[in-house]
Amino acid sequence: MTPQQMLEQMIDKATLDFLEIAKAEEEDDYSDAMQSMERTEAYGFAEGLSVAYHIIFDKEYISPVELDNDND
Numbered sequence: 820m821t822p823q824q825m826l827e828q829m830i831d832k833a834t835l836d837f838l839e840i841a842k843a844e845e846e847d848d849y850s851d852a853m854q855s856m857e858r859t860e861a862y863g864f865a866e867g868l869s870v871a872y873h874i875i876f877d878k879e880y881i882s883p884v885e886l887d888n889d890n891d
Contacts, residue, residue, distance in 0.1 A: 840858045
């Protein structure tokens with residue numbers, strides 16, 4: 820596995836983690852402050868990996884996980 824593929828895989832996992840936390844937070848009517856902090860942290864991590872990818876490979880990577888979620 821190349822470093823590029825490894826980073827893409829990390830972005831996919833981070834995006835999936837963010838989406839799962841966001842869904843749980845929504846289902847709980849946004850009443851749990853810990854879920855909100857976890858969602859913010861997960862979003863920041865996924866975004867940071869995406870920025871690193873852009874800096875290193877000089878192109879944008881859009882996770883298929885994110886694209887699948889947009890179609891739901």
